[in-house]
Amino acid sequence: MSTLMTGNEAVARGAWEAGVSAAFGYPGTPSTEILENLALRKEDVYLEWSPNEKVALEAAAGASYAGVRAIVTMKHVGLIVAADPLMTLSYVGTEGGMLVCVADDPGQHSSQNEQDTRHFARFAKVPVLEPADSSECLAAVRYGLELSELRKTPVILRLTTRVSHSRSLVETGERTGERAAHFERNPSRFCPLPVWGREMRKRVESRLGELARDAERSHLNRIEAGDRSLGFIAEGIAYNYVREAFPDASVLKLGFAWPFPDALIREFASSVDRLVVVEENEDILEEHVRAMGIACDGRNLIGGIGEFSVPKALALKAALFPGEAAPALPAPLAEAADLPARPPVLCPGCPHRGLFFALGKHDVLVTGDIGCYSLAVFPPLSRTDTILCMGGGFSVAQGIDKAGEQRRVVGVVGDSTFFHSGITGMLDVVYNKGRSVLVVLDNRTTAMTGHQDHPGTGRTLMGETTTEVSIEAVARACGMPRVETVNPYDLSQTERAVAEALASETTSMIVTRAPCPLRERKAVGPARAIDQSKCKACQACVRLGCPAIEAPERGKPPRISEELCAGCGLCDQVCKFGAIAEREASV
Ligand SMILES: Cc1ncc(C[n+]2csc(CCOP(=O)(O)OP(=O)(O)O)c2C)c(N)n1
Incomplete structure (x- = not known):
């Protein structure tokens, strides 16, 4: 059955279908809805909000050690908190498939920094999958869990704000792949004391070679042959922009985003006249392509800050085809540029x-x-x-x-x-x-x-x-x-x-x-109003920064919006002139 889903809903659905029986996480935009949606299936899956991401990743590791399929969810900064267990879990490895779902936030829509989780994959030497839409999100979950079981490694599922939050059609299926829990005691397998850890270190390197071969063969990486004069290598949401802006171009789409499929990259690069790498956040892929001795464009044309977007796709088009008339920005985006900025504020009634x-x-x-x-x-x-x-x-x-x-x-x-x-x-x-x-x-x-x-x-x-x-x-x-x-x-x-x-x-x-x-979901108390005859326009109530208090002009009495007021009563308490009271009493 086809259903319209956000990327996060599709990850949740994919986890349920793939037999995941334990899911852990700590909230963080844009990742939060994965667990919230999976919670609709709690008869099949144990779920928890852990106190933080480190605890969540460790708990998911435990579930995987016990042989069941597990996921852990967080936003990109959460992976920093969880980095300690991730780095060593890479050595110890997994039993039941384990997916680390990390949502990056290019453009910092709701984050304090812009940070590229692919760095962590390389750092921890674990593979990364990068879906471009909801259907790919669902498929990547099962693929990642199977890869995790095959290679005994945690697998990172890298999402980004647009992939997590935009909707596209998803073909849903049945739940299969559930495992029974049984922890097989084996200290040399699960305890990375130096004597065993040094052996694990060697295994991590040989596993990287196997993963690179997996990436070459994976159906998540594919060449879409088109016009050979221009070729793009793109991953994640950037792939969708490229496909839409350059429908005739050749594209190498990477859904298995690290380790890189070097042979596939070489094959593709040699088949096109000009190569452009389009990726969000860091130029990790572009650097790698250059290090392979392949000339390409990338950051020089699209910049390295913020998320890829329609204006950036248009600018890329103008840079690649300077002789052609620049396409106009679609009307809704052009109009949005003129909207006044609305700085965020504490809500009315915020304690x-x-x-x-x-x-x-x-x-x-x-x-x-x-x-x-x-x-x-x-x-x-x-x-x-x-x-x-x-x-x-x-x-x-x-x-x-x-x-x-x-x-x-x-x-x-x-x-x-x-x-x-x-x-x-x-x-x-x-x-x-x-x-x-x-x-x-x-x-x-x-x-x-x-x-x-x-x-x-x-x-x-x-x-x-x-x-x-x-x-x-x-x-x-x-x-x-x-x-x-x-x-x-x-x-x-x-x-x-x-x-x-x-x-x-x-x-x-x-x-x-x-x-x-x-x-x-209820007001703190009755809405307030300002008695204009008592108000001295001193602005003391305005200094509370409550969006319900409107100060139309300096020197004029403010007003309180009945619709917005949550009735917290702080404004009554700051008014020295007794001008603010419950609406019924004052009007
Ligand atoms: C390491 C990390 N994990 C998650 C987030 C996402 N996040 C931002 S604020 C916040 C918690 C807010 O809750 P609380 O401290 O109770 O303050 P409130 O918003 O309720 O006032 C979270 C989880 C983050 N910024 N950093």
Whole structure:
């Protein structure tokens, strides 16, 4: 049956069809929907949101050791977190097929960096498959699991934002290939102590040769012969752009993207007059082609930053055929270029707002983290000074503090981030006698990636209730001398907690706890309105940075949008003139 699916839905479907019985991951755009879709099949597959990507990859390795087919999902930066087990799993190898599904984000639509997972494949010496559409996503999952079992290696499935999130037709099938779990004890097979690890190291090299031969023979790599004056080597979504922009050209399509099929590349290169390599992110393939002594174009024509796109395809066309009239940008894209920019802001009713407003009253440095609260960097809150990576909010605070900075430092992370990698940063501050104030913004969910559960929410991806790990208890058990929990919608309580924490010379923790209203799908309270006769247009409420508060002109009273207001009541509390009240009461 043909069904329209996103790439992520197709990966989930492919995993189910290929008999995967264990799936692990940590959310991260654009990878998140793989597990969310596979969760619709939880009668056949064990699934979990692991606390972080390292744990997820290790757990998937365990499932594979036990002989079952397993996948692990993450975004590209997650693979950095999971790199330690990946590098050694390459040596130890797999039993049941194991696929590491990593979604890269060329163009940084929702990521702090642009990073090419193919580097990791080369680094860890494991193969990479790179599908170009949803149908290829589904097929690549089974292919990858079979390859993993044949060569006893984890296989990386590299996705990118456009492949993960765009829809195309997929032919679905039945579920086959399920394995029964049985771990065969064999220490020399599973324990890379130096004595056995050195042997594994040799095996990794010989496996690379086998994988290179697999890549030569794979149906995922194919030559589409066309006009011989121009040939492209393309992989992933770039292949689709090339096919559409240059329908007559010859193309070598790589779906088995590493190790490279050198003989196939040579055969193709010798069959065309001019060769262009089109790949997103890094010029890994292009460098390799040049290193083989084959002349080609690539980065010199398409650049190396951002994702491949219609404007880039048109620019490539203009560069290759300078004499021809440049094709126009399709109308929707041309019109989109004129749209005003809409900077992201914290949602109306976001419980994070209260803490940042309270911090604004002190001359402190705020080391933030990755999560919805990273938006507090923008005006009018302007209350974040650094963002590095998940968990960095606490550790960067420690570094600034220990460097001798005179101002107090406040490290801020979210609840999901606390469990992901914040705990070790907190341990550093406690153990090494830091004095930063550490804040956990606990909105009871992983909001930024679409409300996934985590160890603090009391629910699993299997839909069961479970232990609700207490952030406060973890902090106390780690030796945090003072832990206070506040309601971030209560501004005076939050401001008092911040002031007291800053007055103390030791470290302490504040947990701001209120559920994300979007997750709850209900307003925090009744919508507010501004009594225009009492308002002095002082703009204090505007400085909360709430999108529901409209400030049409400087010096004129702001208004509150009834549709947008979530009724959190923070604006009532900042108004010194009593001009803001519940809508019914004030209108
Ligand atoms: C290593 C890594 N994994 C995953 C992500 C994707 N990601 C961005 S923020 C975030 C967590 C946000 O949850 P939380 O800390 O609870 O803050 P909230 O968004 O709920 O305010 C995740 C998983 C990432 N940026 N880096």
